[in-house]
Amino acid sequence: MLTFIAKRLLQLIPTLFFVSVIIFSLQQLLPGDPALVMAGEERDPDVLAQIRKQYRLDEPVPVQYLYWVKGVLSGNLGESMRLKEPVLTLVLQKFPVTLQLALMAIVVSLVVGVGAGIISAVRKNTAIDYGVNVVALWGISTPNFWLGIMLIFLFSVHLGWLPASGYVSPFEDFWLSIKTTILPAFVLGNSFAAVLMRHTRSAMLQAMSSDYVRTARAKGLTERVVVLKHAMRNALTPVITLGALELGTLLSGAVLTEQVFSIPGFGKLIVDSVFNRDYAVVQGVTLVTATTYILLNLLADIAYVLVNPRLRS
């Protein structure tokens, strides 16, 4: 097991290296003099000189990259031009908000997606199965920002049950926090639930037609025990890995969901930074998001090996 983890960690090194190269290269796409673009309206020669010095724009590109990576490795992701704060501080401030939203979305997706997938497989080729498949197709095809707008109209404007926007930390007021994040979490988890449902359905159908399920039935076990104890346990193992591959979609979706519901998380930070030409923040958030995604996939791979005794040896 330790060898497996060590091997996977080693594989991360080239991936992280190329991720850093790609994200650093974004800066090279800026048209004209990067210092002028980064300075925006500011044309003060001192400010321009400071930007050139800060980003070492007078040095060759590979040298700029080495300084940037050195900074990143020591926790220095640069400084926000607009907020005059280190990017890492901003990221750490916003991270818990997006994390809470993502975790709630995962819970919603697991309950709805896995639950519906199991029911759909057990009731294969019935009206319930067709209904669940149609809902899954709807979930995959609906843009989450539109769903968010429609749900705000229904639950906030029309019914007045839930707040339309804003965020309250669970440490300030737990129930108000749940009230402000339940709608965004549902919106964010919607397409993830649809994907999980499809994976769970196909894995369950495969498990239900296997020999050990037939044996369990032959022993006289109830259908409930056969489905929940025998089929589901084995079917959910591949769902972990396939689900982890979709986490990137969840992180991307968070950008739009936070924008629709005015939630001050990662997504809102990157969008605000784009419009304020705060390029260091854009690079920093992209780097942290990509690294988080890579680490989550690593954890999913480890979990997959842990829950599958055949792979452990």
Added chain:
Amino acid sequence: MATTTAGSAASTATQWASETPAARAWRRLRRRKSAMLGLVIIVLLVAIALLAPLISPYDPAKQSWTLVRKPPNWAHWLGTDESGRDLLSRTIWGARASLMAGVVSISIALSLGVPIGLLAGYRGGFVDALISRITDAMLACPNLILAIALAAFLGPSLTNAMIAIGITATPIFVRLTRGQVLSVKVEDYVEAARAVGNPAWRIAFRHILPNILPSLLVQATLSIASAIIAEASLSFLGLGQQPPAPSWGSMLNTAQRFLTQAPWMAIFPGIAIFLSVLSFNLFGDGLRDALDPKER
């Protein structure tokens, strides 16, 4: 009677054996109702986009301060927006931006991803290892976030949004092409082509590419659906189509500000995005089944 049935089955079998792969795929595709529904919606959307100047009842950019935020009525079937512009006309013209973004960005991804994937899969060794690591790194960056970052550095416009979406979709095609090439390049006909002295580029483009086209076609169709959502997302964030040019995503961005006074502004562009994405998903799913060699 039995003889007639056997005769008819034999004639159908002969007919099937002589049909081209494309005709066989089309025959299988026609049997799938959901795929055909997807195709019909796609054809309708393309027709709407192409005929926009002829079928659009009003100029999509024409403002009228006497018609601000009018609900759907006989003169304006989908109502009007905050500047008194006709929403039906804007939704019709918006189809152009969305479909163009879907097709152009995936064409960019195909034209970059397929040759790179062919090179990685056919050459192998260091070239393959290098390309594969870069592909892994690009796939590790969540698509929309990378597209936002690219669009931010390139500058907000529909063209840059299409380039950004195209670049972020490229690694999927690199990986798919590489995987397909690895399985096809050991086939006898590729060995034979190599044995008679064909150069590598000719083997890759003349002998390998035609055999991996079905998988690429399925992935491209499904990727157009994702690209349409991505363009709408970027336009919604203000990084795609710029006002006053109509786009479904930017229409939803504006609509959000007037949700209490004019909810119709948010309903129709959303339905348009949903239908176009759904149609490509349905058609792509059907195409995958129809082109699957195991499906007989």
